[in-house]
Amino acid sequence: xxxxxxxxxxxxxxxxxxxxxxxxxxxxxxxxxxxxxxxxxxxxxxxxxxxxxxxxxxxxxxxxxxxxxxxxxxxxxxxxxxxxxxxxxxxxxxxxxxxxxxxxxxxxxxxxxxxxxxxxxxxxxxxxxxxxxxxxxxxxxxxxxxxxxxxxxxxxxxxxxxxxxxxxxxxxxxxxxxxxxxxxxxxxxxxxxxxxxxxxxxxxxxxxxxxxxxxxxxxxxxxxxxxxxxxxxxxxxxxxxxxxxxxxxxxxxxxxxxxxxxxxxxxxxxxxxxxxxxxxxxxxxxxxxxxxxxxxxxxxxxxxxxxxxxxxxxxxxxxxxxxxxxxxxxxxxxxxxxxxxxxxxxx
Ligand SMILES: *Cc1c(COP(=O)(O)O)cnc(C)c1O
Numbered sequence: 001x002x003x004x005x006x007x008x009x010x011x012x013x014x015x016x017x018x019x020x021x022x023x024x025x026x027x028x029x030x031x032x033x034x035x036x037x038x039x040x041x042x043x044x045x046x047x048x049x050x051x052x053x054x055x056x057x058x059x060x061x062x063x064x065x066x067x068x069x070x071x072x073x074x075x076x077x078x079x080x081x082x083x084x085x086x087x088x089x090x091x092x093x094x095x096x097x098x099x100x101x102x103x104x105x106x107x108x109x110x111x112x113x114x115x116x117x118x119x120x121x122x123x124x125x126x127x128x129x130x131x132x133x134x135x136x137x138x139x140x141x142x143x144x145x146x147x148x149x150x151x152x153x154x155x156x157x158x159x160x161x162x163x164x165x166x167x168x169x170x171x172x173x174x175x176x177x178x179x180x181x182x183x184x185x186x187x188x189x190x191x192x193x194x195x196x197x198x199x200x201x202x203x204x205x206x207x208x209x210x211x212x213x214x215x216x217x218x219x220x221x222x223x224x225x226x227x228x229x230x231x232x233x234x235x236x237x238x239x240x241x242x243x244x245x246x247x248x249x250x251x252x253x254x255x256x257x258x259x260x261x262x263x264x265x266x267x268x269x270x271x272x273x274x275x276x277x278x279x280x281x282x283x284x285x286x287x288x289x290x291x292x293x294x295x296x297x298x299x300x301x302x303x304x305x306x307x308x309x310x311x312x313x314x315x316x317x318x319x320x321x322x323x324x325x326x327x328x329x330x331x332x333x334x335x336x337x338x339x340x341x342x343x344x345x346x347x
Contacts, residue, residue, distance in 0.1 A: 006333045006340075007312040008266075011176075011259070011286060011326035014207040020247045027243035032058070032235045039239030043246050047213040050249065051198065052189035055221035058242055060233050062175050062212040063087075065199035067095045068227040070136065072220055073169045073197070076101035078135035081122050083112045085145025087173055088138055099231075103132050111282065112146020114139075116158035123166050137163045140173040141180045141191060148263075148287030150180045153190060160194040172198035175212075179205055179285040182256040196220065205256050205286060206248035207327045210241045252327060259286040262325040262334050269338035275345045288323045289316060294345055305344035311337045 007013040016024070030036035040058050047056040059065050066088050070080060080096060082088055084106035088096055096102050107114050107122050124131040137159060141151040163170045172195040174180075174188075181188045192198050197216040202208035214224055228234055266288050267280045275294030283289070292302050299315035306313055313323045325334070 005310050005312065006329055006337050008323040008325065008329060008337060009312040009314045011204045011324045013312070013324075014326045014328040016209050016244060017207070017327075019251065020208065020244050023243045023247040024240050027239040029237035029239035032238045033229075037237060037239040037242070039246065040242040043213065043242040046246060046249060047200065047215055050188055051192040051200075051215045053192060053198075053215035054217045056213045056215035057221050057224050057228060058235075058238060058245070059199070059212050059214055059228060060210060060235070062173070062199060062201040062203075063092050063095070064228070064231060064233050065212045065214040066092060066138075066171075066173055067099050067231065068214060068224050068233075069171045069197045069199070070096050070100045070102060070138075071227045072223045073136045073171065074100050074102045075133075075135070077103070077132055079103045079105050079124060079132040080136045080138055081105045081107060081119055081134065081168075082138040083107060083109050083114055083140065083143065083146065085112050085143065086138060086140055087144060087175065090145065102135070105134075109143075109146070111149035112140060112143025113149055113151050113155060114159070115155060116162040119159055119162045120166075123162075123168065126166075134166065134168050136169045136171055138171045138173060139195075140175070142176040142183075142285050142287070144175065144287065147282050147289050148176070148179065148285040149282070150184050150284050151191070153184070153186045153194075156191060156194045169197070170195045174198045175201040175204050176285065178253050179256050179260070182254065183260055183285050202245040202248050205259060205326060206245075206252045208241070208244040208248040211245050213245070255327065256286070259325040259327065260284075262286075262329065262331055263288050265331065266323060266325065266334050266338065269334070270341070273338070273342045273345060276341075286325045288325070290321055290323075291319050292321060293319075297345070302341070302344060305347065306337075306340055309340045309344055311340040313341075
């Protein structure tokens with residue numbers, strides 16, 4: 001076992017760097033709820049610039065950003081169209097139902113990326129007395145359940161046009177929008193221009209300890225503030241964590257290309273290990289999914305065997321495993337992890 005645990009379980013595993021901690025310690029703070037926190041206010045402005053939106057609100061988590069957006073866009077009984085792998089369906093404890101009383105209509109885009117035609121086909125008849133009302137389309141960029149796939153801008157524009165023509169709102173879960181933007185070279189603001197609401201997560205590839213920002217027009221963010229209050233997400237001297245977010249935007253955005261290179265290196269290495277199957281070109285960004293095909297093995301067994309040898313990976317299904325690169329793992333760590341995985345399978 002090597003000395004340091006190499007944690008590829010998720011990009012949420014990175015820890016705040018010394019520079020980030022210093023920015024946090026030095027942050028000027030005030031009462032966020034009274035708009036008196038200068039660091040939070042700077043972050044609000046920075047996000048508006050970055051995304052080309054009128055206003056933004058700082059939140060404790062991306063999950064809360066999704067939940068607030070759904071509440072703001074929808075009324076009881078409305079329907080939200082999303083890919084079947086979406087985080088809002090699979091990883092928010094039924095929040096859309098519990099918090100907003102909405103139905104979700106899952107559709108299946110290859111790798112989590114669906115088209116305008118698919119949305120059109122899923123829209124309900126607005127004149128029906130029986131059907132729920134289609135109110136919101138939610139897209140994830142990159143798609144987490146879709147192997148970290150980046151939305152082509154034209155595909156997103158196609159979805160936006162269908163939504164706009166139908167009078168349906170469009171929301172983007174931007175937990176990894178920064179990865180999408182770095183990979184595709186499409187500006188975050190060009191993606192943002194397609195949607196009515198979107199958010200950025202600071203705790204994924206950007207490497208901050210807490211927080212997300214939801215952005216949209218002034219009216220939407222005004223209402224989002226009410227929902228933030230209702231859900232208990234209003235904070236006080238949150239400049240301490242907003243400083244980490246500002247630091248992350250400045251220092252950790254462009255370097256994501258390194259994570260993508262490391263993920264590609266990991267994918268290629270995995271492809272050479274007997275008992276593992278991986279579709280290398282499908283892994284576009286920092287998420288790496290692979291299948292265990294060695295007879296008698298499950299993903300849980302490999303996860304345990306790697307953990308004992310000092311490498312963290314995650315079981316996604318009984319045979320599928322996810323490994324994620326981030327700023328706390330370097331190329332050498334990837335080589336070590338590949339050796340560990342290979343040894344574990346050979347044992
Ligand atoms: C992590 C994640 C979220 C939730 O973000 P948190 O900040 O952890 O609450 C939402 N959507 C996607 C796609 C994610 O990967």
